[in-house]
Amino acid sequence: MEYKIALIPGDGIGPEIVGEAKKILDRVAEISGHTFTYEKLLMGGCSIDAYGEPLTAETLAKAKASDAVLLGAVGGKVGNSRWYDVAPSLRPEAGLLAIRKGLELFANVRPARLMPQLADACPLKDSVSGNAFDIVIMRELTGGLYFGTHKTETVGGLRTATDVLVYNEEEIRRIAVRAFEVAQKRRKHVTSVDKANVLDSSRLWRSVVAEVAKDYPDVQLDNMLVDNCAMQLVMNPGQFDVILTENMFGDILSDEASMITGSIGMLPSASLGSGSLGLYEPTHGSAPDIAGTNTANPIATILSAAMLLRYSLSLDKEADLVERSVDHVLDAGYRTPDIWSEGCTKVSTTQMGDLITDAMLKEEY
Numbered sequence: 549m550e551y552k553i554a555l556i557p558g559d560g561i562g563p564e565i566v567g568e569a570k571k572i573l574d575r576v577a578e579i580s581g582h583t584f585t586y587e588k589l590l591m592g593g594c595s596i597d598a599y600g601e602p603l604t605a606e607t608l609a610k611a612k613a614s615d616a617v618l619l620g621a622v623g624g625k626v627g628n629s630r631w632y633d634v635a636p637s638l639r640p641e642a643g644l645l646a647i648r649k650g651l652e653l654f655a656n657v658r659p660a661r662l663m664p665q666l667a668d669a670c671p672l673k674d675s676v677s678g679n680a681f682d683i684v685i686m687r688e689l690t691g692g693l694y695f696g697t698h699k700t701e702t703v704g705g706l707r708t709a710t711d712v713l714v715y716n717e718e719e720i721r722r723i724a725v726r727a728f729e730v731a732q733k734r735r736k737h738v739t740s741v742d743k744a745n746v747l748d749s750s751r752l753w754r755s756v757v758a759e760v761a762k763d764y765p766d767v768q769l770d771n772m773l774v775d776n777c778a779m780q781l782v783m784n785p786g787q788f789d790v791i792l793t794e795n796m797f798g799d800i801l802s803d804e805a806s807m808i809t810g811s812i813g814m815l816p817s818a819s820l821g822s823g824s825l826g827l828y829e830p831t832h833g834s835a836p837d838i839a840g841t842n843t844a845n846p847i848a849t850i851l852s853a854a855m856l857l858r859y860s861l862s863l864d865k866e867a868d869l870v871e872r873s874v875d876h877v878l879d880a881g882y883r884t885p886d887i888w889s890e891g892c893t894k895v896s897t898t899q900m901g902d903l904i905t906d907a908m909l910k911e912e913y
C-alpha cells in the first residue's frame with residue numbers, strides 16, 4: 549500500500565525529532581514493503597517567517613489530503629517579539645489550534661505510563677504512590693474555552709477580558725464514546741473529570757457521559773472533580789485507567805500526568821476525528837533552549853509515529869515493532885540527557901534514532 553504522510557517539523561527541536569521519526573518510518577517501509585510518500589509542511593513560527601501566518605489555507609488543505617500528519621512542535625521563546633508581539637491569532641500556537649479545528653480532530657489521546665526502565669526518574673518513586681501506572685487521558689480538543697469567543701474591552705473604565713466556555717451535547721457525546729471504546733480495550737474503567745460543583749458545562753458533561761455509559765455496561769464509570777483529580781494523580785496515579793475530560797482540564801492534567809512519569813520527553817499523543825486521518829505529536833513542546841544541540845529526546849515523536857501507524861494506517865504489527873524496539877534500546881541502557889542516570893550510556897538525538905532504527909532489524913516482525 550502507498551500512504552501519504554504530511555510531516556510538520558515546526559520550530560525549536562521539532563525538525564530534529566521529526567527527522568529521527570522519519571528514519572523509523574523509512575525503516576518500517578523497508579521492512580513491510582509499504583510505501584510512504586512525505587510532504588513537508590510549515591506550521592508555527594517558521595510559517596510566520598515564510599508566509600506571515602502560522603497556518604496557511606494551503607498547508608491545511610495538504611494536511612487534509614494526507615493519510616496522517618506527524619508534527620514536531622511549534623512555538624519559540626516568549627521573548628521572541630517577531631512571533632509574539634502580534635494578535636493572538638497570528639502566534640505560532642494559533643497554527644496548532646487551527647489545524648486541530650480544521651481537521652476536526654476532537655479526540656486527543658495522551659497516554660502517560662511509567663516505563664519500568666525509567667521508574668527511577670519518577671518524582672514520586674519514594675512515596676507510597678510510586679507504583680506502576682498506565683493512564684490514557686482522553687481530552688476533548690476542539691471545544692470549550694479554547695474555541696469560545698475571546699475578547700478584551702473596556703467596561704466601566706476597566707480593561708475587561710472574556711473567554712467563553714461552550715459545549716453542546718454532541719461534542720461531549722463523541723469524545724465520551726471514544727473514551728469508553730478505549731477503556732473497553734484496556735482495564736475497563738473511565739474516570740470523567742469535571743467541575744460540576746460550579747460549571748453548567750460540567751453538569752451537562754456529567755449527564756451526557758452518564759448516558760453514553762449505558763451503552764458500555766462492562767466499563768466502570770466514576771466522576772471526579774478536577775481539583776481532586778489533580779491531587780489524586782500525585783497521590784495515587786495507579787487508580788486511573790482512562791481519564792475523560794474537556795479541553796482545558798485535559799491540557800493541565802496531561803502535563804501533570806506526563807511529569808509524574810518523570811519523562812515528558814517520552815510521551816506521544818494522537819489527535820483523532822471521526823475518520824482515519826489523525827495528527828500525531830509528542831506531548832512536550834519545542835524546547836527552543838536546546839534546539840540545534842542534538843540533545844533532544846526523539847522517543848516521544850518516534851512513539852507518536854507508532855501511534856500514527858496504528859490509528860491512521862492500521863499497521864498494528866509495525867506499530868508494535870517500533871514500540872518494542874524503543875523498549876529494547878532502553879533496556880540496553882541508552883539514554884538521551886533528559887532521562888540519563890548513573891550507569892547508563894548517554895547518547896545524542898541522532899544516535900538514539902539510529903539505535904532504534906537498528907533495533908528494528910533485530911526484533912521479530
Ligand code: IPM
Nearest residue numbers: 623641642644645799802831
Ligand atoms: C498542548 C499545548 C497546546 C494546548 C498549546 C501550545 C496551545 O499546551 O498541546 O497541550 O494548550 O493545547
Ligand code: MG
Nearest residue numbers: 799800802803
Ligand atoms: Mg499543554
